Structures are given as structure tokens and as C-alpha cells.
């Protein structure tokens with residue numbers, strides 16, 4: 576119905592539906608302003624620009640995330656600096672983050688990994704102490720709340736994705752949320768070709784880009800948004816069941832929950848597989864679970880800095896930002912080592928979010944399958 580209305584209206588871009596979605600989604604996340612855009616990667620870039628991140632600035636990011644968390648930093652000619660994660664949660668570790676702060680550091684991009692909010696109290700304290708911006712990577716955390724406030728405007732701004740694999744989707748799409756009027760104005764201008772608010776159409780004030788969302792995307796998202804609350808609650812209930820039934824399981828480590836997390840979205844349900852306890856390889860365990868009909872997978876195979884993009888070293892042919900003249904130092908990612916991120920890449924097992932919309936019986940099936948494999952693991956030993 577929403578789509579038909581848009582098709583028949585003759586207005587296919589940047590109109591009423593986009594405006595309505597921006598307002599409704601911002602309100603859903605307890606934020607003041609929403610600036611829609613083409614995807615989550617663009618939302619991160621818009622966030623960095625709107626927070627005033629300049630060429631040569633350092634921005635601290637986790638290595639256990641999707642490439643966009645770090646590549647958006649490179650796109651604005653700034654330098655991603657990797658700090659390690661907490662192995663238990665997969666979230667950026669505030670203590671290791673503090674160790675990586677230098678006089679060039681201007682921002683931190685914590686990822687609420689799998690929908691679990693990071694320790695925002697600790698990050699906001701770092702922001703205050705070192706005068707840093709916090710750009711939340713909220714591309715897993717639609718509906719998550721930290722101390723009863725939605726993610727996205729807990730720091731300076733937050734970047735959401737509505738790409739096909741996400742919990743709420745229009746195929747592609749994104750939005751930046753913020754409580755800050757100044758950030759909102761820059762973000763709106765930057766994402767709309769550098770235009771000015773209420774200014775003549777063909778006047779451009781900053782170097783922007785065309786990153787606008789279409790009415791068709793907003794029409795789909797408005798329909799999806801009506802179900803998001805209910806689905807978030809259902810996923811959380813099912814995840815709670817898995818937590819309770821797996822928490823004492825030999826060789827399975829579930830993700831602990833902080834009391835300050837008042838609602839948790841699950842982009843995926845993660846646990847750690849301790850192969851030393853099972854005496855079989857994780858890949859074999861995953862194959863066996865798949866054979867039992869449980870769709871699990873290992874997730875990120877390597878920490879971001881191990882990607883060819885970063886391992887090429889500083890003096891590549893790319894010029895700025897991989898060897899950024901504004902930085903004044905050589906950039907070399909070949910020596911980076913974040914032990915927890917490395918370990919989690921070897922231990923993680925991910926259950927994708929659609930599974931958590933199934934029934935309690937289906938959750939029981941998951942637990943039963945894990946028990947069955949554990950009991951029969953002798954048969955799987957030595958296999959690779």
C-alpha cells in the first residue's frame with residue numbers, strides 16, 4: 576500500500592515518506608534528528624564529516640566489525656587506529672581505546688556489536704576527558720537501549736544501515752541520528768549536494784554528495800518500522816532462552832549482559848566455541864550444526880587490519896589516505912595485533928537474526944542439536 580501510494584503520487588524522492596520515516600525512526604531511537612541516506616557506509620561518512628573530522632585526524636575503531644567502520648574514516652582522509660575488543664562481547668574495549676589516544680585523536684567509532692550497546696558511560700567519559708567525538712556505529716542496534724535511551728544519539732551521532740541483511744531493511748538505505756542541531760544541518764547539506772536549508776535550489780555551500788534516500792525506500796521502511804518493536808522483543812525473549820540453556824554448557828561461552836543495557840536488539844546471536852574443551856575444530860562443529868538444520872556460521876574471518884587494504888602498508892600508490900600527507904607520519908598496519916579480536920575470529924559462532932523470530936520449540940531444537948553433537952563428539956575428533 577505504501578509503495579503504491581508513492582508510485583501513484585509521482586514524487587519518488589525526498590518527499591513526505593522520507594520525512595515521515597526520518598521523524599518516526601529518530602523518535603523510535605529517542606533521538607531528535609534523523610537524516611536519511613543511501614546506506615550505512617554513507618551514514619558513517621556523513622557522521623564523520625558532520626563531526627568535523629579532518630584529513631590526518633586519528634579515529635579509533637574496533638577491528639571486529641564490517642569494513643565500513645574503518646573505510647569511512649579513510650574516505651574522509653582520516654586515519655583509522657585499531658583498539659582491541661572485549662573478547663566476551665565483541666565490543667570495543669574502553670581501556671585499550673584509551674591507550675591508543677594521541678594528540679591527533681579526534682573521534683571514536685564504537686560498534687554496538689550484534690546489537691549489544693557498548694559501555695557508553697566509559698566512552699562518554701573518554702570523550703569528555705580528551706575532547707573527542709563519539710560516532711556510534713549503530714548498524715546492528717535498531718531498538719537497543721542504554722539506560723533507557725535508544726542507541727544513535729547517545730554520543731554525538733549514530734549511523735544505521737537498512738541493507739538487505741539488517742533487521743529492518745529497504746534493500747539498501749541508511750540514516751544518521753543526532754541530538755545536535757549543528758550536526759543535523761551539516762549532515763543534511765552534505766547528503767544533499769551541499770545545499771543550504773531554505774536556500775535557492777542551485778546554490779551549494781559545502782562540498783557535498785548526493786546520498787539521498789528515495790520515497791520508495793522510505794515507504795518500505797515505514798511498513799517495516801511498524802513491526803520492529805514486536806520483533807525486537809521476540810528476538811530478545813528467544814535469545815534469553817538460549818542464554819539460560821547454554822550458559823552452563825561445557826565449552827560454550829555466551830555473551831554476558833550489562834544491567835545498563837535496558838533493551839537489546841539482536842542482529843545475530845553469538846557464542847564462543849572453545850575447541851580445547853570439545854576437542855574438535857569449530858568448523859566441524861558448525862558443519863555438524865548445519866547438518867542438524869541449524870543455520871550458524873563463523874562470521875568475520877579476520878580482524879579488519881588483516882585485510883589486503885590495510886596490509887599493503889603505507890607507501891602504496893593510492894596517495895592520501897593510505898599514505899596521508901596531512902598525517903605527517905608513516906602509516907603501517909602490518910604490525911597491528913589485537914589479540915582478543917584475533918581470538919574471537921577463531922571462536923565465534925553466529926546465529927543470524929531471522930532464526931530468533933522462530934518459536935520456543937525451535938530454540939529448543941538448537942540447544943538439543945548442540946547437546947547431541949557434544950555427546951557424539953568422539954565421532955568428529957580428528958576431522959577437519
Ligand SMILES: *Cc1c(COP(=O)(O)O)cnc(C)c1O
Nearest residue numbers: 614615616641643714736737738
Ligand atoms: C552493515 C554494516 C555497515 C554498513 O552498512 P551498509 O548499509 O551495508 O553500507 C557498517 N557497520 C556495520 C557494523 C555493519 O554491519
